[in-house]
Amino acid sequence: MDGDRRPLTSRAGTALLAALPLGFLALFFAWPLVAILERSLVEGGRLDLPFDVLTSRSTIEIAWFTLWQAVVSTALTLVASLPLTWALARFSFTGRRLVEALVLVPFVLPTVVVATAFVALLPDGVERSVWAILLAHVFFNIAVVVRIVGPFWEGQDERAWDAAATLGAGPLRRLRLLTAPALAPALAAAASIVFLFCFTSFGVIVILGGPRYATLEAEIYNQAARAFDLRTAAALAILQLAAVAVVVGVAGRLERRLGGARRARAQRPRRPVGAERAAVAGCVLVTLGLLALPLLALVERSLAVAGGYGLDHYRALTRETPALFVAPWHAILNSLLFAAAATSLALAVGVCTSLLAVRAHGGTLDALVMLPLGASAAMLGFGFLIAFDDPPLDLRSSAWLVAVAQALVATPFVVRTLAPALRAVDQRLRDAAAVLGASPSQVRREIDLPLLARALGVAAGLAFAVCLGEFGATVFVARADWPTLPVAVFRFLGRPGAANAGQAMALCVVLMALTVATALAAERAFALRGRRR
Amino acid sequence: MTPWCKALAPLVAAAALAAAACGGDDAPTEVVLVTHDSFAVSKPVTAEFERASGLTLRVLQAGDAGEALNRALLTAGDPQGDVFFGVDDSLLSRALEGDLFVEYRSDELGRVQPAFRPPDDRVAPVDHGEVCLNVDRGWFAERGLAPPRTLEDLTLPRYRGLLVVENPATSSPGLAFLLATVARYGDRWQGYWRKLRANGVLAVDGWEEAYTQQFSGAAGSPGKRPIVVSYATSPAAEVIFASKPLTESPTATVEDGCFRQVEYAAVLRGARNEEGARALIDFMLSQRFQADVPTSMFVYPVRDGVPLPAAFREHAIVPASPLTMSPDRIAAGRDRWIDEWTEIVVR
Numbered sequence: 107m108d109g110d111r112r113p114l115t116s117r118a119g120t121a122l123l124a125a126l127p128l129g130f131l132a133l134f135f136a137w138p139l140v141a142i143l144e145r146s147l148v149e150g151g152r153l154d155l156p157f158d159v160l161t162s163r164s165t166i167e168i169a170w171f172t173l174w175q176a177v178v179s180t181a182l183t184l185v186a187s188l189p190l191t192w193a194l195a196r197f198s199f200t201g202r203r204l205v206e207a208l209v210l211v212p213f214v215l216p217t218v219v220v221a222t223a224f225v226a227l228l229p230d231g232v233e234r235s236v237w238a239i240l241l242a243h244v245f246f247n248i249a250v251v252v253r254i255v256g257p258f259w260e261g262q263d264e265r266a267w268d269a270a271a272t273l274g275a276g277p278l279r280r281l282r283l284l285t286a287p288a289l290a291p292a293l294a295a296a297a298s299i300v301f302l303f304c305f306t307s308f309g310v311i312v313i314l315g316g317p318r319y320a321t322l323e324a325e326i327y328n329q330a331a332r333a334f335d336l337r338t339a340a341a342l343a344i345l346q347l348a349a350v351a352v353v354v355g356v357a358g359r360l361e362r363r364l365g366g367a368r369r370a371r372a373q374r375p376r377r378p379v380g381a382e383r384a385a386v387a388g389c390v391l392v393t394l395g396l397l398a399l400p401l402l403a404l405v406e407r408s409l410a411v412a413g414g415y416g417l418d419h420y421r422a423l424t425r426e427t428p429a430l431f432v433a434p435w436h437a438i439l440n441s442l443l444f445a446a447a448a449t450s451l452a453l454a455v456g457v458c459t460s461l462l463a464v465r466a467h468g469g470t471l472d473a474l475v476m477l478p479l480g481a482s483a484a485m486l487g488f489g490f491l492i493a494f495d496d497p498p499l500d501l502r503s504s505a506w507l508v509a510v511a512q513a514l515v516a517t518p519f520v521v522r523t524l525a526p527a528l529r530a531v532d533q534r535l536r537d538a539a540a541v542l543g544a545s546p547s548q549v550r551r552e553i554d555l556p557l558l559a560r561a562l563g564v565a566a567g568l569a570f571a572v573c574l575g576e577f578g579a580t581v582f583v584a585r586a587d588w589p590t591l592p593v594a595v596f597r598f599l600g601r602p603g604a605a606n607a608g609q610a611m612a613l614c615v616v617l618m619a620l621t622v623a624t625a626l627a628a629e630r631a632f633a634l635r636g637r638r639r
Numbered sequence: 640m641t642p643w644c645k646a647l648a649p650l651v652a653a654a655a656l657a658a659a660a661c662g663g664d665d666a667p668t669e670v671v672l673v674t675h676d677s678f679a680v681s682k683p684v685t686a687e688f689e690r691a692s693g694l695t696l697r698v699l700q701a702g703d704a705g706e707a708l709n710r711a712l713l714t715a716g717d718p719q720g721d722v723f724f725g726v727d728d729s730l731l732s733r734a735l736e737g738d739l740f741v742e743y744r745s746d747e748l749g750r751v752q753p754a755f756r757p758p759d760d761r762v763a764p765v766d767h768g769e770v771c772l773n774v775d776r777g778w779f780a781e782r783g784l785a786p787p788r789t790l791e792d793l794t795l796p797r798y799r800g801l802l803v804v805e806n807p808a809t810s811s812p813g814l815a816f817l818l819a820t821v822a823r824y825g826d827r828w829q830g831y832w833r834k835l836r837a838n839g840v841l842a843v844d845g846w847e848e849a850y851t852q853q854f855s856g857a858a859g860s861p862g863k864r865p866i867v868v869s870y871a872t873s874p875a876a877e878v879i880f881a882s883k884p885l886t887e888s889p890t891a892t893v894e895d896g897c898f899r900q901v902e903y904a905a906v907l908r909g910a911r912n913e914e915g916a917r918a919l920i921d922f923m924l925s926q927r928f929q930a931d932v933p934t935s936m937f938v939y940p941v942r943d944g945v946p947l948p949a950a951f952r953e954h955a956i957v958p959a960s961p962l963t964m965s966p967d968r969i970a971a972g973r974d975r976w977i978d979e980w981t982e983i984v985v986r
Binding site for chain 1: 671677681701702709713717733806809841843847848852858861862873880882934936974981985
């Protein structure tokens with residue numbers, strides 16, 4: 107690897123690059139987490155290790171359920187999303203960009219809302235079963251696979267595919283020998299994120315599973331926030347974090363090892379011909395139809411008023427309500443503001459991390475950035491309360507903690523989108539530039555960044571969507587006078603009456619529209635920049 | 640500095656500024672209320688408090704009643720605010736044992752109805768709400784079936800598979816309903832719940848799932864069960880928040896088996912603005928605030944002689960003799976009962 111041969115100036119650059127992600131994680135992740143663990147486990151100056159909790163039957167049952175449902179959910183998500191990913195990546199057709207943006211919608215919707223739609227749509231027997239949980243996980247996470255794997259599939263060289271076909275390789279053999287190795291790093295990246303999401307699933311489990319099913323995350327919340335048994339909560343939180351660290355480590359190694367696979371220059375998607383048309387149409391329509399069904403149910407409910415349909419619930423968003431401390435439309439602006447701040451932060455941290463992650467020994471930082479996805483939001487929220495209680499960091503009541511919390515969750519998406527793309531940049535290009543006298547930072551600016559433009563667009567869009575829809579961590583730090591859209595939806599759903607339910611649905615539809623609009627805009631902005639280069 | 644990290648300088652500066660803006664104020668100009676998500680007060684009422692006291696009222700909400708209390712306990716002695724509101728009888732012992740509050744006896748306590756006088760000098764009652772069974776009137780009318788009238792009725796075969804309740808481990812009304820059955824049946828409460836289980840009771844984690852997703856009577860709900868554990872005021876809420884004016888509520892309260900929850904406010908130990916905290920508690924007990932309690936929070940005032948809004952007089956009941964339980968008895972039995980309930984209903 108080239109890391110050791112770099113000149114000293116590059117070492118300084120490395121330190122500068124590392125400073126931001128490390129500082130960010132140390133301040134807003136490690137410190138609050140250590141603070142709450144210390145409070146939970148240190149009794150009278152003595153560390154009280156909760157081995158009894160870890161070995162109890164209930165813990166083992168919960169851990170087992172958490173693990174197997176995450177594995178199955180991830181597998182199902184991969185299988186369900188590949189047809190659409192293929193169609194979107196390889197072919198151009200009318201409405202392609204819109205479909206790409208629409209796929210993001212389920213991902214940002216608050217779990218409470220989607221679960222409501224699921225309860226309404228699923229038949230009685232399935233409604234409160236493990237099948238409902240698995241189905242909901244697939245529904246939520248399809249976007250992750252489509253978004254992360256898509257750019258890779260787009261970049262695959264079709265000439266090799268055609269050549270193999272000419273030489274007599276059947277489609278399955280071609281998939282195994284050509285497509286699978288090329289996609290492997292991106293698949294590993296996407297699978298690791300989907301797995302982490304399902305492993306730490308909370309809302310889906312609580313609402314669709316009911317009291318019978320608990321993941322570690324749900325049980326940590328119950329113990330910390332309801333029973334106030336911090337010792338048990340801390341034990342489970344450590345277990346969850348350790349499991350996540352293992353998964354992140356393995357997935358990272360896998361992604362890096364697979365990242366060496368050669369990659370040709372990006373191809374332009376072409377229009378499907380002949381039988382491809384039916385296949386593409388089928389993939390798009392079936393997946394989109396399944397995704398759209400619950401969403402359309404929400405739109406329908408947002409428009410339903412007594413004796414017909416109307417815009418009453420939308421008009422009501424401008425009026426004061428007892429459910430919130432501000433008129434509901436404020437939540438729209440708040441969401442955009444926080445998401446913009448959090449996305450900037452996540453992009454800055456994520457870009458620095460990714461640039462380092464592709465070097466030798468970059469894996470540690472890469473893995474560290476992923477950890478917040480595996481930390482219990484409840485424990486981290488509690489940690490914020492006791493860690494940031496003194497000036498100059500008296501932040502615990504600050505509205506800006508929302509942006510910080512969202513950035514913690516969004517950064518892994520940035521890194522998982524950028525790092526595989528960066529690794530795929532041909533090292534010979536960088537070497538050639540260096541030979542011609544370019545400094546390391548010039549190489550990054552002139553080679554890496556332009557090639558990354560599209561990946562950056564995807565990362566920005568994905569991060570913004572994550573921030574818009576983030577609920578689990580946001581709700582722990584959101585201030586009553588600064589609600590985000592998902593928080594406002596949650597408040598409305600917490601009150602009886604048709605008007606409250608209707609306004610909750612109207613806000614959800616606004617959230618969907620914002621997601622589609624910002625995803626399209628981000629893509630366009632970055633695609634243009636990429637082309638200009 | 641690399642170009643990418645240059646972009647960060649403004650962010651770091653902004654964070655530092657935000658931090659500076661939050662720290663170090665001398666004369667208190669605001670009073671901070673720490674409470675749960677269900678707290679609400681109308682704008683004119685807040686404005687009146689701010690005018691009279693010269694203080695700005697800031698509200699910090701943190702989850703449901705249990706979560707808000709636990710967050711306050713975590714910061715006991717170095718609180719996020721000055722007043723805590725929203726601890727009820729079922730959790731009061733936890734707050735008092737946690738040494739969360741300092742003593743304050745407001746002069747306004749003299750105007751509180753005798754039934755709600757506080758059990759401890761550190762807390763002041765602000766409102767009471769009754770957790771009651773609600774029924775979907777239309778559902779029962781359509782089938783020519785009489786809705787249940789007592790707790791005992793719920794075990795009858797004709798109400799099989801119709802009831803949805805909340806998990807007492809995770810929901811405040813769920814716990815209240817469990818306490819109601821313990822208060823009613825004493826040592827035989829487990830037998831009652833076994834019968835409910837045999838009769839197809841559905842337990843979900845929270846009120847939102849129970850009421851807005853499983854209960855058929857809530858407007859816009861996809862639910863199929865016509866009996867739910869909710870509040871005595873829910874039928875009035877269905878009228879007030881209806882999409883078109885209603886003369887009658889689509890739901891009704893079952894008067895038997897209601898459990899009373901009294902919510903208290905208290906001055907937090909270590910409050911930065913203790914004087915402002917006392918003023919806020921006085922205000923919460925005043926006629927003005929108490930009259931606002933029903934329409935803002937859908938609970939009832941505790942002060943004597945506060946008139947109820949018309950919608951509450953017409954569509955909601957104040958249960959005449961609700962079941963109650965002393966905070967001490969709740970504290971002694973709560974965790975054990977929840978564990979036993981879980982064994983009986985969930986496993």
